[in-house]
Amino acid sequence: MSVVLNIEKKTLDIKQEIIFNNQSDDTLTSIVLNDWNNAFSNKNTPLAKRFSDEFYRGFHLAKEEERGSTINLIITDATQQFLSWQRTEKNPDYVVVQLKNPLLPNQKINLNLSYITKIPSEKFTKFGYHNNGTVNLKNWYLTPARYENHAFIKNSNNNLDDIANAISNFEIDLKIPTTLEATSDLNSEKTTDNNGFSNYKLWGNNRTDFSLIIEPKLNFESYKNSSVEVLTDMKSNKLDNIQKAIAIDRIVNFASDLIGKYPYERIVVSQTDYEKNPFYGLNQLPSFISPFSDEFIFEIKFLKAYLNEYLKKSLHLDPRKDNWIYDGIQVYAMMKYMDENHPKAKMMGSASNIRLLKSFNLTNIDFNGQYSYFYMLMARKNLDQPLGDPKNTLIKFNEQIASKYRAGLSIRFLDDYLLNDAVKTSIQQFYKKNQLEQVSRSDFEILLKSNTTKDISWFFNTIINSRDIIDYKFSSVLKTQDSITFSIKNRTGTLIPIPVYGTKKGQIVFKQWLDINETDTTFTIPRNNADKIILNLKNEVPEYNLRNNWKKLEGFFPNNRPVKFVFMKDLEDPYYNQVLYVPSIYYNLYDGLTPGIRLHNKTILEKPFVFDVNPSYSTKSNNVSGSAFFVVNQNFRNTTLYNARYSVSGSYFHYAQDAAYLRLNPTVQLRIREPNFRDNRKQLFLFRQVIVNKEKSILVLDNSPENYSVFDARYINTKTEVTNHFNFTTDLQISGKFGKITGEIEYRKLFENNRQINLRLYAGSFLYNKTQSDFFSFALDRPTDYLFDYNYFGRSESTGIFSQQYVLAEGGFKSKIATPYANRWLTSFNASYSIWNWIEVYGDIGLIKNKNVKERFVYDSGIRLNLVTDYFELYFPVYSTNGWEIAQNNYNEKIRFIVTFSPKTLINLFNRKWF
Numbered sequence: 001m002s003v004v005l006n007i008e009k010k011t012l013d014i015k016q017e018i019i020f021n022n023q024s025d026d027t028l029t030s031i032v033l034n035d036w037n038n039a040f041s042n043k044n045t046p047l048a049k050r051f052s053d054e055f056y057r058g059f060h061l062a063k064e065e066e067r068g069s070t071i072n073l074i075i076t077d078a079t080q081q082f083l084s085w086q087r088t089e090k091n092p093d094y095v096v097v098q099l100k101n102p103l104l105p106n107q108k109i110n111l112n113l114s115y116i117t118k119i120p121s122e123k124f125t126k127f128g129y130h131n132n133g134t135v136n137l138k139n140w141y142l143t144p145a146r147y148e149n150h151a152f153i154k155n156s157n158n159n160l161d162d163i164a165n166a167i168s169n170f171e172i173d174l175k176i177p178t179t180l181e182a183t184s185d186l187n188s189e190k191t192t193d194n195n196g197f198s199n200y201k202l203w204g205n206n207r208t209d210f211s212l213i214i215e216p217k218l219n220f221e222s223y224k225n226s227s228v229e230v231l232t233d234m235k236s237n238k239l240d241n242i243q244k245a246i247a248i249d250r251i252v253n254f255a256s257d258l259i260g261k262y263p264y265e266r267i268v269v270s271q272t273d274y275e276k277n278p279f280y281g282l283n284q285l286p287s288f289i290s291p292f293s294d295e296f297i298f299e300i301k302f303l304k305a306y307l308n309e310y311l312k313k314s315l316h317l318d319p320r321k322d323n324w325i326y327d328g329i330q331v332y333a334m335m336k337y338m339d340e341n342h343p344k345a346k347m348m349g350s351a352s353n354i355r356l357l358k359s360f361n362l363t364n365i366d367f368n369g370q371y372s373y374f375y376m377l378m379a380r381k382n383l384d385q386p387l388g389d390p391k392n393t394l395i396k397f398n399e400q401i402a403s404k405y406r407a408g409l410s411i412r413f414l415d416d417y418l419l420n421d422a423v424k425t426s427i428q429q430f431y432k433k434n435q436l437e438q439v440s441r442s443d444f445e446i447l448l449k450s451n452t453t454k455d456i457s458w459f460f461n462t463i464i465n466s467r468d469i470i471d472y473k474f475s476s477v478l479k480t481q482d483s484i485t486f487s488i489k490n491r492t493g494t495l496i497p498i499p500v501y502g503t504k505k506g507q508i509v510f511k512q513w514l515d516i517n518e519t520d521t522t523f524t525i526p527r528n529n530a531d532k533i534i535l536n537l538k539n540e541v542p543e544y545n546l547r548n549n550w551k552k553l554e555g556f557f558p559n560n561r562p563v564k565f566v567f568m569k570d571l572e573d574p575y576y577n578q579v580l581y582v583p584s585i586y587y588n589l590y591d592g593l594t595p596g597i598r599l600h601n602k603t604i605l606e607k608p609f610v611f612d613v614n615p616s617y618s619t620k621s622n623n624v625s626g627s628a629f630f631v632v633n634q635n636f637r638n639t640t641l642y643n644a645r646y647s648v649s650g651s652y653f654h655y656a657q658d659a660a661y662l663r664l665n666p667t668v669q670l671r672i673r674e675p676n677f678r679d680n681r682k683q684l685f686l687f688r689q690v691i692v693n694k695e696k697s698i699l700v701l702d703n704s705p706e707n708y709s710v711f712d713a714r715y716i717n718t719k720t721e722v723t724n725h726f727n728f729t730t731d732l733q734i735s736g737k738f739g740k741i742t743g744e745i746e747y748r749k750l751f752e753n754n755r756q757i758n759l760r761l762y763a764g765s766f767l768y769n770k771t772q773s774d775f776f777s778f779a780l781d782r783p784t785d786y787l788f789d790y791n792y793f794g795r796s797e798s799t800g801i802f803s804q805q806y807v808l809a810e811g812g813f814k815s816k817i818a819t820p821y822a823n824r825w826l827t828s829f830n831a832s833y834s835i836w837n838w839i840e841v842y843g844d845i846g847l848i849k850n851k852n853v854k855e856r857f858v859y860d861s862g863i864r865l866n867l868v869t870d871y872f873e874l875y876f877p878v879y880s881t882n883g884w885e886i887a888q889n890n891y892n893e894k895i896r897f898i899v900t901f902s903p904k905t906l907i908n909l910f911n912r913k914w915f
Contacts, residue, residue, distance in 0.1 A: 001141060004175045005214065010065075010129045012117040012140060021108045024147055028103040030096050031111070032152035034165060036139035039093040039157035040068030040120040043723075043752050046093070046156035051124070052722040053680060054396055055913040059124050060722055061754055068120030068128065070142070078110040093157045094145065113142060125159050126276050133180075134215040136272050139163055146208075146318060148438070155320050158392045160399065161276065161312070162319035165208040167438070172202040174212075181218040183231055185211045185268040185313070204264065206435075208316050211268035211309075220268070223248045228262045232269040234305065236298040247299045250341070251306055258333055258424065260431035263314050267306070274305040280401050281347070281370060291349030296342070307333055315434055322441045323391040324407045324464060329427060331408020332415070335368045342367065359566060361573035371405040372539045373571060373605070378402040379469060379544055380606040382635040382642050383915060385677060388441070388465040395677050397914040409542050410463045414448070414456065416540045417497055417513055422451040458496060463542075467637065468494045472535055473548035475520060484533060484553070485524045488516055492544070501537040502530030508537070527553075546574040572603040584614055589794035589802050590654035592620030608633050618654065625660070627651035643671040651788070656796045659697035663788045665690050681719040688712050690787045700796045702784070703773035710735045710787060720912075723750045738776050739767035742810075756834040760812060765825040769851075778826035780811035780819070780848060780858065791902070799893075806875060806896035813844045814896050815860035815880040822848040832864050840864040842875065860885075873898040 004013040022028055039047035043060055051059040075083045075097055085097045103109055117140050122128040127138035145152045146164040153164040176182060178198050182190075186204040193199060204210060213220070219233040223245050230248055256262065279300055290297065307330045317325060338345060345367040346352040352363040365373070378384040378398060385398050387407050394403055415423035426447040433439055433447075445460055462468050475489040488498070495516055500523075502510040509528045514521070535549040543549070564576040572578070579599055586594040596616025601607065610633070615626040629649035636642055649665045665688055672683035691709045711734045718727040725748035733740050742764035750756045764778050771777075775784050782803070785795055790809070794802025806814060812830040828846035835841055842864045849855040860880030866873055875896040877885040885894055 001170075001172045002175075003141075003172060005135070005177070005180075007133070007135070007177060007180065010119045010135075012119065014113070014115055014117060014141060016113040016115075016142065018111040018113065018142075018144065019108055020103075020111060020144055022103045022105055024150070025105050026150055027105065028099065030098050031103075031109075032145040032154060033095045033097060033142040034093070034139070034145050034155075034163055035070050035087065035095050035142050036093045036157040036163055037068050037117055037120070037141075038070040038087070040124065041070075041092060042067070044089075046091070047159060050158045052724075053678065055722050057722050060750060062121065062124070066121040066123070067118070069118045071116050071118065073113065073115040073142075076112045078112075080112075083111070091154065091156055094154055095142065115142070117141065122272075126272050132216070134213065136270070137212045137214070140212075143168060146438075148318065148440070153318060153320075155392075160320070160391050162323060162391050163209070164318050164320060167206055167208055167316055169205040170203060170207060170210065172200075174200040174202060176200070176214055180214050180216060183211075183213045183215070183218065183220045183268060185231070185264065185266045187265060206263070207313070209313060211270070213268070213270060213272075220270075225249050225252055227256050228252060228264070229266045230269060230306075231266060232302070234269060234271050234274060234298070234302055236294060238294040239298055243295060244298065247295065247302060248306075251299070251303050251337070254337055254340070255307060255310055255333065258336060258427070259310075259329065260428050262310060263435055267309055267313065269302065269305045269309050273309055274301055277304065277308050277400070279304045280374070291351040296345075296349070303334060303337055304330075315431065316438060317434075317440060320391045324387040324403070325441060325444055327404040328387075328407035328411040331371065331405055332411040332423075335371070335408060335412055338367050359564065361566075361571045361576075361578075365571065369539065371409055372542060375402045375406040375409065375542055376544070376605055381915070382637065383677065384467055386465055386467050387463070388460075393676070393678060395915060406542055409539075410459070413463075413540050413542065414459055416499070418452050418454060418456070423448070426451050462494055462496060468492065469544040469637065470494050470496050470498075470541055471544045471548075472498050472516070474533070474535070474551050477533065477551045477553070479527065479553050482527055483524055484527050484530070485522065486533065486551070487520050487522045488514065488535070489520055490516060491548075496541060498536055498541050498543075499538075500525070501534045502528055503532045503534060503537070504529050505531065511537075547572075549574065570603055572605045572607075577601075578603060584616060586616060587793065588653065589797065590620065590657050591618035591625055594618050594625060594653075596626055606633065621654055621660075623660075625653050627653075640672050640675065641670060642673050643669075645669040645671070655694065656697040656700045658699055659695040661695070661788065662693040663690065679719075680721055681717070683718075684714075684716040686712070686714040686716070692786070692788065697796075702775050704775035704784075704786070705737075708735060708737075708786070712787065724748070735776075737770045740764060740769075740776075740778075741767060754834075756840075758830075758832045758840075760808075760830040761828075762810065762812060762830075763825075763827040764810065766823065769823055771823070774821035774823060777821040777823045778810050778848070779821055780826070780828070780846060781806075781813040781816055782820070783807060783810050791900075804893065804896050806873075806898050808870075808898075811844075811846055811848075813846065813858070813860055814842065814862060814875040815844075815877045815882060815885060815894065817858050817860070817881050819848060819850070819856055819858070821850075823851055824849040832866070834866070838866045840866050870898070871900045 002015040006013065020031055039045045042048065048059055075085055077083055077100060081100060083097055083100065085095050087095050097111065099109065119135060119140065120128040122130050122136060127136050129135045139157065144166040145154065146166050155162065155164050170186060174182060175197050178192055178196050182200050184202055186202040189201045191199045220231045221241065223230040230252065236244065311326050311330055312319065315326065319326060346363065347365040347367055347370040348363045351357055357363045375384065383395065385394055385403060387403055387410065391399060411423060429447050430439065430444050433443060449456060469492050471491040473489050473491060475487040477484065477486040497513050497515050499511055499513050501508055509530050512525055514523060531554045532550060532552050536543050536546065539546065561575060561577045564573065564578050566578055566580050568580065568582050570578060570580060578601060580601065582598045584596045584598045594616045596614050598612065598614045600612035602610055602612065610631040613628040615624060618625045627650065629647055631645060631647040634644040647667045650663060652660060652662050654660045667686065667688035670685040674681050689709060689711050692707065694706045696706055713732045714729065716729045725746065727746040729744045731742045745761045747759045748756065776786055785792060790807045793805055797803040811826055811828045813828065826846065826848050828844060830844045832840045832842035843861040845859045847855050847857055858881045860877060862875060862877040864873060864875050877894050879885065885891065
């Protein structure tokens, strides 16, 4: 390639020659070239859709000059004949070049390319041009795709750093202004001409990718040892170069000894590479409260980034299909490194030494122990996916965290089971073979099986290629002075070896691997003075439930778990019944500020049974109030119906100044998802009985019954992302005095001009209505909320600021119309459209029908300040059935607002991109 950088236009002018050698046994009529930079060219590419799926708005809202593309592409052959090529609208990130003549095995062809690469902004993926003048290039040139199994691999850019390039030799002439410096892991020579340009000659063989960073000031420092030169700009202001050099040398030698010698002379480990794949946990902590030393943080960050670059650059697999091998070796190596260099390190660092925190299981977990919890977080949510699945099919949390960690845990598990360095030897052989020929996961499997006499087919069939969960427990234990006889029950039917430990006063006295061939298997082993036997003590096996893994051999109660009270939040501790307590605060107009204490068992990992009891004190009414719920969760692993949730909840608060209510709510929820976990469509069936007991109020004269019970059956079908949101809900309510059915459709669309439209259609009708008031009627602008579903601050108010709280439900009107209720049927249509940023215009129209009265047409319109959708909004009425409201008296009383204080609701807003 001959490449000229235009830093003002953010472009690369490229002249390129590809000498393509057909090393396959097939005759080729076309060649596929990866063109991943062109994935940034518009808002409809697979990359743009990926951003939208994960609720990233930045790409859709970006300016045109911030996007990247590949333009003016011309391709000719050695005779200067133009070759036709196709780049489809659906897949704009690879080019299919049609050959004039078939290319036979072992034949070569010269392709000459001319094109301009427009560099995207770094704000989308961290690679591209920075505002400080730095250009960190990634996938910026056209290159042949990997050819495997009689076909080119046609992967689109999904921001997963998994391009499948063919192995190539590179020769590059790079021309940049002399005010800039270039850093690359290719071999390089620099010369300067008299025209204000620096010329770099770059070259390297047997590569699928390389790093190239261009910056105004050279920030990369060089560290050399006997095997490789490391170029890095990783930040650590408090470490000097000697401290960094010692850590880097230790890590480079460790990787070389464990995996194999890096095949190239140089490697670039950049801060950008680390930020793209950070060590989750470390990256969440502000520097001023970090419980780790500066040396430790730099070492772990560099270890993570170095191993990632080391494997991605030198291990030439299909990184999308065989991604678990990259992740597995990387995390396995990180765990081995910690065992060798920081064996006493804890997950929470020096916080583990603080006496006040000693009771938290979180502070007692070893540093390597955290990996299994991140995997278990997804397994307990029933969101884990097979390790062997292609990388682009994984949901974000699995792709970046849980599946990575489980892959490393799985290889470590196999290493513990096989012993004799069988896994380490296999990794080294695989890495060496990879330098000589193209390899895949089948080669890794063959090598692992060849280095042991044990049958390890289960490792690939179950651990890698399925999402079967593992859960063993003791079913019976008989002990004598000298031996222990016990039975192991396999609760899931997954036949996996598991280790059993014997401990005495917390110290390990024996360990033995058990090969389990049946559902219930009995073993007899020497006791060795053990006072407790434990399955999977060190969590070598990625097991679903550790709470049933141990038995006491002494004492009258063999498995009594003491109750342990823990403040705020903690990780699950299998040896205790944890009760977490946390102060709570609630507010409504009638109870005032309501402080209380929450007692619950919800640790970070989900549980099959959850309780949450929140007694509180109402400062305004001077009495006890509060809420409680009890939940049983049942997961279904292999069906679209993935979760059933059975719950009973209750609450006791005031609904008026002089009256309280008690609400009981037994519920069954059935959750359905698509077979493709990345699909954002979710469905829910909800069945509940809402039982309400209200005290009589002399201040609220709505003729509402004091005691009532309503059966509610609801179906919800929703699919949401940044550019599109669709929700359909239908609801059936049956009570002694009434029956009603409703339907609601919501649609939100973000257009390419960054305007947004929101549409909602609601229709509801009574099946029968024997009530004597409007308490159960359809509401046009403010539902009575007889099921107590909405968080009204002043639910009985008809005047004042609390009456202006808005809930988008039923009619959805913002203006208060003279006929606010319908006791026969109601239908309404709500719409809003953005005119500038978060400022929108809205309009509502509706038809309401009451008994013995002709249906009435109503409407309203105004301005909506959509600051955070569904969480903080303001509505300013302008014109409605009431006339010009903006010109009427007491206009401030007509303004409506949405405010949400619930931390859980707000957290869900930010978490949705991960799950």
